[in-house]
Amino acid sequence: MTRDYYESPKPGKIMQWLWKAAGSDGYILKKSTYSDQVKYACLGGIVVATGFMAALAGGYAIYTIFEPKGSALDGGAHIPTAIMSCAFGVIWGLIIFNIDRFIVAATGKGDGTEAITWQEFTNSLPRIIMGLVIAITISKPMEIRMFKSEIDAELHQEQLEKRKQYEIATKANYETRFNVIEAEIDKIEEERNKLLERLTEVESQYTEEVRIVRPGPKAAALKELMSSLGEKLKTFDKDNKAEMDRLTSEKLKLTKELDAELAKNQEVASGLDGLLERIKLAHEIAGFWITFFITLLFVVIELTPIFFKMMLIKSPYDFMRDNVKELLRAEEGIQIKYEYYKDKKGQERNLVINHQVKRKIDEKMALMAAQSELSDYIIEKWKQRKKMSIDENVDAFISESQ
Numbered sequence: 466m467t468r469d470y471y472e473s474p475k476p477g478k479i480m481q482w483l484w485k486a487a488g489s490d491g492y493i494l495k496k497s498t499y500s501d502q503v504k505y506a507c508l509g510g511i512v513v514a515t516g517f518m519a520a521l522a523g524g525y526a527i528y529t530i531f532e533p534k535g536s537a538l539d540g541g542a543h544i545p546t547a548i549m550s551c552a553f554g555v556i557w558g559l560i561i562f563n564i565d566r567f568i569v570a571a572t573g574k575g576d577g578t579e580a581i582t583w584q585e586f587t588n589s590l591p592r593i594i595m596g597l598v599i600a601i602t603i604s605k606p607m608e609i610r611m612f613k614s615e616i617d618a619e620l621h622q623e624q625l626e627k628r629k630q631y632e633i634a635t636k637a638n639y640e641t642r643f644n645v646i647e648a649e650i651d652k653i654e655e656e657r658n659k660l661l662e663r664l665t666e667v668e669s670q671y672t673e674e675v676r677i678v679r680p681g682p683k684a685a686a687l688k689e690l691m692s693s694l695g696e697k698l699k700t701f702d703k704d705n706k707a708e709m710d711r712l713t714s715e716k717l718k719l720t721k722e723l724d725a726e727l728a729k730n731q732e733v734a735s736g737l738d739g740l741l742e743r744i745k746l747a748h749e750i751a752g753f754w755i756t757f758f759i760t761l762l763f764v765v766i767e768l769t770p771i772f773f774k775m776m777l778i779k780s781p782y783d784f785m786r787d788n789v790k791e792l793l794r795a796e797e798g799i800q801i802k803y804e805y806y807k808d809k810k811g812q813e814r815n816l817v818i819n820h821q822v823k824r825k826i827d828e829k830m831a832l833m834a835a836q837s838e839l840s841d842y843i844i845e846k847w848k849q850r851k852k853m854s855i856d857e858n859v860d861a862f863i864s865e866s867q
Contacts, residue, residue, distance in 0.1 A: 471498075473495060473496055473497060473498065473499070473502075474499045474502065475495075476491075476494070476495060476502055476506075480502065480506045482509075483505070483506040483507075483508075483509030483510055483513065484502075484505050484506060484509055485509070486509035486510075486512045486513050486562075486566060487505045487506075487508040487509035487512060487566070487569055487570070487770075488566050488567075488569055488570025489505040489508070489509070489570075489782075490782075490786060490789075493782055493785045493786050493789060494782060496785065497780070497781050497782040497785060498780065498781055498782075500780070501780050501781060501782040504777070504780075505782075508569060508770050508773065508774075511766065511769055511770050512562060512565045512566055512569055512770060513562065514766065515561060515562070515565050515599070515603070515766060515767055516558045516559065516561050516562025516565065517558060518603050518607070518763070518766075519557055519558045519560075519561035519562070519599070519602075519603050520554040520555055520557060520558025520559075520561075521554065521558075521606075521607070522602070522603045522604075522605075522606035522607050523553060523554045523557030523558065523561075523606070524550040524551055524553060524554025524555075524557070525550070525554075525606045525607075525609075525610055526605075526606040526740060527549065527550045527553045527554070528546055528547060528550035529606070529609070529739070529740045529743065530739070530740050531546050531549065531550070532546045561599055561603075564595070564599065565596075565599070565767070565770070568592045568595060568596060568770070568771065569770045569771070569774065571592065572589060572592055572770070572771050572774045572775070581772065581775050581776060585775050586775075589771055589775060592771055593768060593771060596764075596767045596768045596771060597764060597767070597768070599767055600760070600763040600764040600766070600767035600768070601760060601763075601764075603763050603767075604759055604760040604762075604763040604764075605744055605747075605760075606740075607759070607763070608744070608747045608751070608756055608759055608760075609740075609743040609744055609746075609747045611747075611759070612746075612747050612750055612751055615750045616743050616746045616747060616750065619746050619749075619750060620742065620743070620746060623742075631729075632727055635723070635726045635727055636723070636727075639719065639722075639723045639726075642719055643716070643719060646712055646715055646716050646719065647716075649708075649712055650709070650712050650713075650716070653705050653708065653709060653712075656701070657698070657701055657702070657705070660694060660697055660698050660701060661698060663694055664691065664694040664695060664698060667687055667690050667691050667694060668691055670687050671684060671687040671688055671691055797821065798819060798820035798821035798822075798824070799817065799818070799819055799820070799821075800817070800818040800819075800820060801815050801816070801817050801818075802815065802816040802818070803815050
């Protein structure tokens with residue numbers, strides 16, 4: 466359409482794509498002012514940016530959840546998890562983009578003035594709540610990515626402390642079982658040591674006796690006692706060998722079991738490296754106000770299109786769009802009489818008249834009336850013909866009736 470007073474700028478492919486992202490009518494915007502074109506392109510840009518940030522946040526959150534756990538300071542990326550996270554991030558970004566697009570497209574202009582009235586705000590409250598939820602969902606993974614270095618350092622310290630606590634608790638759990646075995650071993654060794662000490666003492670006495678004087682009856686008695694104690698020691702060792710082997714085996718088995726449990730301390734400490742723990746540390750490291758303003762930033766980005774549309778003054782685009790709607794209604798035979806009647810609460814209501822439906826109903830009613838009239842006419846004619854037949858031969862009709 467060529468105008469003498471104004472020629473609408475020809476939009477590029479990117480601008481038209483942003484219009485679609487904002488849920489606006491590109492056909493009308495092409496005929497509208499450049500100001501309208503830019504406004505709705507910016508609105509679409511915000512929706513696209515929100516979807517992009519949601520994709521990054523969702524992908525990073527999934528990677529944090531499913532990446533192989535280890536020391537917080539371990540570098541490198543796990544490629545299979547990264548591929549899965551990228552795929553999820555794209556899907557999540559498209560979901561949020563679609564929700565935001567619906568929210569923006571479904572938000573009306575309000576009263577067409579810059580002021581946001583209480584009625585406009587309350588009408589938009591469900592959309593605002595949805596926007597808040599989306600903004601908070603996006604902001605938390607972005608927070609832990611912003612403070613990743615600080616979180617990794619703090620998390621590493623927590624993991625070391627967790628390992629230490631786990632080792633202490635594990636050793637304490639096995640201490641009682643070790644004490645029982647050690648007590649039995651000590652009891653056997655104590656009895657053996659008594660025999661060994663007695664044997665050593667007798668050997669010392671025998672050596673001293675032989676060294677001082679010529680061997681006599683005392684030396685012979687000591688030698689005999691030495692032999693007797695030696696036999697007792699051999700018998701004791703033989704009798705208790707099986708029990709000592711059993712206790713030693715149990716102690717060795719318990720030691721291996723303890724070592725296996727202690728080896729799990731790295732796995733237990735790595736369990737701290739999760740999404741929830743990182744969000745908690747982000748809040749502790751950054752403090753309330755920093756995390757609050759980061760969340761507030763994403764809330765502002767998410768809710769800007771909603772408040773932006775409520776603050777928009779009606780422009781040529783809006784009037785042309787209303788005109789197109791009215792033309793489409795007229796073409797389809799739909800008439801709206803605005804504020805035509807009041808409901809039971811006294812609120813003004815519009816009367817919607819579907820002329821094509823009304824015409825169809827009128828046609829159906831006229832057809833049914835005509836059919837009814839024809840039926841009456843047929844019945845009347847049949848009655849007349851029957852009367853003529855009776856008049857011509859009454860006796861035959863009476864005989865036939867009997």
